[in-house]
Amino acid sequence: MQELTIIRPDDFHTHLRQGDLMKDLVRETSKSFGRVLVMPNTIPPVVTPDDVRAYKKELQDVGTDLDFLMTFKIMPNLDPSSMTALKEAGAVAGKFYPVGVTTHSEDGVANIESSYEVFEAMQEQDLILCLHGEVPGVEDLEREHAFLPQLKKIHENFPRLRIILEHTSTKAAVEMVQSLGDKVAATITVHHLLLTTSDVRNGEFHPHNFCAPICKSESDRKALVETVLSGNPKFFLGTDSAPHLKENKEGDHPKPGVYTTPVALPLLAQLFEENGKLDHLENFTSVFGANFYELEKNSDTMSLKKEEWSVPSDYFGVVPLKALEKLTWSVIKN
Numbered sequence: 001m002q003e004l005t006i007i008r009p010d011d012f013h014t015h016l017r018q019g020d021l022m023k024d025l026v027r028e029t030s031k032s033f034g035r036v037l038v039m040p041n042t043i044p045p046v047v048t049p050d051d052v053r054a055y056k057k058e059l060q061d062v063g064t065d066l067d068f069l070m071t072f073k074i075m076p077n078l079d080p081s082s083m084t085a086l087k088e089a090g091a092v093a094g095k096f097y098p099v100g101v102t103t104h105s106e107d108g109v110a111n112i113e114s115s116y117e118v119f120e121a122m123q124e125q126d127l128i129l130c131l132h133g134e135v136p137g138v139e140d141l142e143r144e145h146a147f148l149p150q151l152k153k154i155h156e157n158f159p160r161l162r163i164i165l166e167h168t169s170t171k172a173a174v175e176m177v178q179s180l181g182d183k184v185a186a187t188i189t190v191h192h193l194l195l196t197t198s199d200v201r202n203g204e205f206h207p208h209n210f211c212a213p214i215c216k217s218e219s220d221r222k223a224l225v226e227t228v229l230s231g232n233p234k235f236f237l238g239t240d241s242a243p244h245l246k247e248n249k250e251g252d253h254p255k256p257g258v259y260t261t262p263v264a265l266p267l268l269a270q271l272f273e274e275n276g277k278l279d280h281l282e283n284f285t286s287v288f289g290a291n292f293y294e295l296e297k298n299s300d301t302m303s304l305k306k307e308e309w310s311v312p313s314d315y316f317g318v319v320p321l322k323a324l325e326k327l328t329w330s331v332i333k334n
């Protein structure tokens with residue numbers, strides 16, 4: 001049977017939530033990944049150095065060997081002078097959410113320039129700026145496109161600041177990131193590589209494929225696939241795995257978010273293999289992100305085998321991407 005062994009992957013964008021669900025998510029995540037960048041949009045959000053320390057401890061107390069790279073949420077009134085203490089508390093990045101664009105962003109920032117003093121202080125502390133790049137109030141298919149001039153402007157104002165455009169979903173965004181210097185990179189999710197708008201709504205709404213930014217057109221999807229296959233080091237894996245309980249996704253007000261952690265590596269292996277680029281998978285999952293974050297690559301490996309399996313209908317009450325479908329690669333358990 002064909003096996004594939006790669007440097008243990010990192011997920012530079014994941015949501016691990018809180019409470020009992022968090023414990024299940026951490027255990028599941030540790031089966032595939034070595035390190036994860038943990039998003040701060042919990043309730044209440046992770047904002048202060050004490051929040052960062054407390055959340056990290058809760059995650060570590062689950063008792064896996066997953067490493068947690070912590071973020072803080074850039075709130076409208078965040079004090080720029082708190083960056084030193086945030087860094088000392090273990091934060092490696094700050095996450096910027098424009099107000100109202102996604103799950104738990106009602107407390108996000110309305111005017112991005114009001115955060116420029118924070119960006120300046122982050123640049124001085126060498127903290128990474130992770131951007132949810134969508135403009136509120138714009139039609140959902142156009143929101144990311146509308147944000148791109150702001151990305152350029154932040155980079156021009158803070159040329160030493162490392163910036164990541166998270167969950168890049170359009171060809172235009174890929175081109176913008178490519179056109180900016182080495183300090184600007186992007187994460188790409190598994191679902192944006194596989195889905196288009198018609199998997200979300202085609203007369204009928206498919207809540208489990210609904211995320212923010214929404215999956216775009218086939219030409220956007222193809223541009224993302226070409227980009228990851230090309231081996232450009234500015235683009236690396238951040239799954240934006242964003243679990244919500246089945247009943248909340250299927251209710252009247254479904255929250256955006258696709259849960260991909262358990263299927264991420266099998267689906268990526270399949271995609272890279274189908275395109276004859278299996279040898280580029282490891283750079284995307286395990287090398288380029290570590291380099292951008294200035295971390296050593298993980299010292300251990302993980303393996304996949306070519307063995308068909310059926311994705312469960314749910315993991316702890318959360319419906320995953322490709323639920324009940326058959327995948328061709330599976331993760332070999334340690």
Ligand code: DOR
Pocket residue numbers: 015041102103104132210211212213240242243255256257258
């Ligand atoms: O689809 C998404 N879900 N996008 C985000 O930006 C947030 C996330 C969540 O927290 O559920």
Ligand code: ZN
Pocket residue numbers: 013014015039240242
């Ligand atoms: Zn996210």
